[in-house]
Amino acid sequence: MTKVYLDNAATTPVLPEVLEAMLPYLREAYGNPQSIHDWGDEVREGIEEARGRVAALIGASPEEILFTSSGTESNNMAIKGLAMAQQSKGKHVVVSAIEHFSVLHSARTLEKAGFELTLVPVDKHGLVHPGEVARSLRPDTVLVSIMWANTEVGTIQPMAEIARVVKESGAVFHTDAVAAAGNIPVDVGQTGVDALSLAANQFYGPKGAGALCVKRGIRILPLLDGGVQEGGRRPGTENVPGIVGLGKAAEMAKMGMPSRMKHLTALRDRLIDGLPSRIDHMMLTGHRTQRLPGSASFCIEFIEGESMLMLLNQKGIAASSGSACTSRALKASHVLTAMGIPVELSHGSLLFTFGIANAESDADHVLESLPPIVERLRKMSPLYDKFLKQERGGK
Amino acid sequence: MPIYSDKVMDHFMNPRNVGEIQNADGVGEVGNPVCGDMMTFYIKVKDNRVDDVKFKTFGCGAAIAVSSMVSEMAKGKTLEEVRKITPDMVAKQLEGLPKNKHHCSNLGAQALNKAVDDYLAKQGKGPGVKSRRRQKDEKEATCEEG
Numbered sequence: 216m217t218k219v220y221l222d223n224a225a226t227t228p229v230l231p232e233v234l235e236a237m238l239p240y241l242r243e244a245y246g247n248p249q250s251i252h253d254w255g256d257e258v259r260e261g262i263e264e265a266r267g268r269v270a271a272l273i274g275a276s277p278e279e280i281l282f283t284s285s286g287t288e289s290n291n292m293a294i295k296g297l298a299m300a301q302q303s304k305g306k307h308v309v310v311s312a313i314e315h316f317s318v319l320h321s322a323r324t325l326e327k328a329g330f331e332l333t334l335v336p337v338d339k340h341g342l343v344h345p346g347e348v349a350r351s352l353r354p355d356t357v358l359v360s361i362m363w364a365n366t367e368v369g370t371i372q373p374m375a376e377i378a379r380v381v382k383e384s385g386a387v388f389h390t391d392a393v394a395a396a397g398n399i400p401v402d403v404g405q406t407g408v409d410a411l412s413l414a415a416n417q418f419y420g421p422k423g424a425g426a427l428c429v430k431r432g433i434r435i436l437p438l439l440d441g442g443v444q445e446g447g448r449r450p451g452t453e454n455v456p457g458i459v460g461l462g463k464a465a466e467m468a469k470m471g472m473p474s475r476m477k478h479l480t481a482l483r484d485r486l487i488d489g490l491p492s493r494i495d496h497m498m499l500t501g502h503r504t505q506r507l508p509g510s511a512s513f514c515i516e517f518i519e520g521e522s523m524l525m526l527l528n529q530k531g532i533a534a535s536s537g538s539a540c541t542s543r544a545l546k547a548s549h550v551l552t553a554m555g556i557p558v559e560l561s562h563g564s565l566l567f568t569f570g571i572a573n574a575e576s577d578a579d580h581v582l583e584s585l586p587p588i589v590e591r592l593r594k595m596s597p598l599y600d601k602f603l604k605q606e607r608g609g610k
Numbered sequence: 611m612p613i614y615s616d617k618v619m620d621h622f623m624n625p626r627n628v629g630e631i632q633n634a635d636g637v638g639e640v641g642n643p644v645c646g647d648m649m650t651f652y653i654k655v656k657d658n659r660v661d662d663v664k665f666k667t668f669g670c671g672a673a674i675a676v677s678s679m680v681s682e683m684a685k686g687k688t689l690e691e692v693r694k695i696t697p698d699m700v701a702k703q704l705e706g707l708p709k710n711k712h713h714c715s716n717l718g719a720q721a722l723n724k725a726v727d728d729y730l731a732k733q734g735k736g737p738g739v740k741s742r743r744r745q746k747d748e749k750e751a752t753c754e755e756g
Contacts, residue, residue: 517668519669519670522622522674525614529623538646540646540669540672558644558646559643559646562643595666595667596667597639597649597650597666597668598643
C-alpha cells in the first residue's frame with residue numbers, strides 16, 4: 216500500500232543531512248560544552264555554529280538566540296518570563312484567541328498570579344486585525360503575543376502591521392512562530408518583533424530542540440534556576456545533538472525556502488482546488504491565500520473527523536483533525552470556535568499538511584480516497600439523513 | 611500501539627446492521643451534533659424479541675463500533691434481555707475502549723433502550739420499567755466527557 220504522510224504540522228521527518236550533522240555529537244563529540252578542555256571546546260564550537268545558523272534564519276544576532284527544549288518551553292518562557300520582568304510597568308497581557316495552548320495556558324497562569332488578560336478576536340479566516348490589537352491595548356499593557364501563523368488553519372498574520380501597533384504602545388511584542396519559522400520568511404529585525412519562539416521539528420530538524428529569540432535590551436526572567444548555560448537564562452546541560460540538528464535544519468531551510476514554498480504551495484492548492492468539486496457540503500478553513508504553503512484544512516459536514524482519519528489511515532494516508540473526539544480532552548478546537556465555525560461543523564475538521572518529500576501523486580491519492588470515505592460515513596450518519604429529508608421536504 | 615482494539619477496528623471497518631428500518635416498531639435517538647456523537651436505533655419486534663435492528667451513527671470510530679456491537683448483542687434477544695445490556699458489557703465485548711471513549715458505550719445502550727421505550731409506548735404499554743441507569747442517563751442531557 217502507498218503510504219502518504221500528510222501530517223507535517225504534527226512533526227516533520229528529520230532530513231538525512233540533519234541526522235548526519237547530529238551523529239558526531241552522539242558519538243565521539245560527547246564533551247560538556249561548559250568544560251575547559253578540548254572535549255568541551257569542540258562541542259562549544261558546534262553549539263555556537265548552530266546559534267549563528269538559527270539567528271541567520273530569522274534575521275537576529277547570534278547572542279539573541281536561546282536554546283530550549285521545545286516550542287512549548289519557548290512560549291512558556293516568553294509569556295511568563297517577559298511579563299514577570301516588566302511587571303513594575305503594569306500587569307496587563309494581550310494574546311490572540313487562537314494561540315497554541317502553551318501560550319494560552321501560560322497567560323492563564325499569569326492571570327492567577329494577578330495579571331489581567333485580554334484575548335484578541337479573529338475574523339472568520341482566522342486573521343487578527345491590527346485594529347483589534349490596538350483596541351485591546353491599555354497604558355498598563357506590558358506584553359502582547361500574537362502567533363505568526365496558525366498550524367490548524369494555516370492562516371498567516373499581518374505581523375509587521377501588528378508589531379507596529381504594539382511597538383507604538385511601548386509593550387513588549389512576542390510571537391509564537393513555531394509553525395512559521397523555517398517554512399516561510401520570518402525576519403525579526405524587519406518585522407519589529409521583540410521575542411520569537413521556534414521549534415526544529417517543524418522544519419525537518421529533531422524533536423526536543425527549540426529556540427527563543429529575545430532581542431537585545433529586552434528583559435526576561437528564566438523559567439529554570441541553575442548554572443551558567445545560555446547566559447544563565449536557560450540553565451541545564453545543553454541538548455547538544457538537538458541544538459546542532461536545529462542549526463543544520465535552519466541552514467537548509469534558509470537556503471531551500473523559495474523552492475520548498477513553491478513546491479508545497481502547488482500541492483496544497485491542488486487539494487484546496489480539487490476537493491470541493493468532488494465533495495459537496497465542505498468548506499476551507501483559514502485564509503485562502505494568506506496561509507502556510509503546505510497547509511490544506513477543511514470542515515466536512517455531517518460526519519466526524521476521527522472516523523475520517525481512521526479510514527484515511529486504512530488507505531495509508533496520515534492526516535489530522537481539530538475534532539473534539541480526536542483531542543484527549545474531547546473539546547472542540549478553540550481555533551475553529553474563535554473563527555465562528557459552529558461546533559457541530561468543527562467535529563468534521565480535517566487537516567492535511569504537506570512536506571517537502573510529498574509529490575503531486577500524494578495529493579491525487581487524497582483526491583481519490585477521500586470522497587468514498589466521506590460518502591461511506593455520510594451513509595451511516597443520521598445527520599445527513601435528516602438533511603436529505605429536510606431538503607426533499609423543502610422542494 | 612494503536613488506540614483501538616482489533617475488535618473495535620473490525621466493527622468500525624465492517625459495521626454490522628447499518629441502516630434504517632422502514633416502519634420500525636421502535637426508534638431511539640440519543641446524543642446531538644454539538645456533542646459530536648449521535649445515534650439512531652431502529653428495532654423490529656416479534657414475539658417480545660428483537661427480530662431486526664438497524665442503526666445510523668454520527669461520531670468517532672468508537673461510537674460507530676459501539677453501535678455495531680450493540681446491534682449485534684440485541685439481535686434475537688427478548689426485550690427484558692435487551693434492557694440488561696450495560697455499557698460495560700458493550701465495552702467488554704469490544705475488548706476494551708480507551709478511557710476517554712467510555713461515554714460512547716453509554717450512548718449505544720441508551721439508544722437501544724430508547725428504541726424499546728418507543729416500541730412499548732406505541733403498544734400502549736407505557737415506557738415500561740426503565741432501568742436505573744436510564745433514569746440517571748436522562749438527567750445527564752449535556753455533553754458527556756470522558
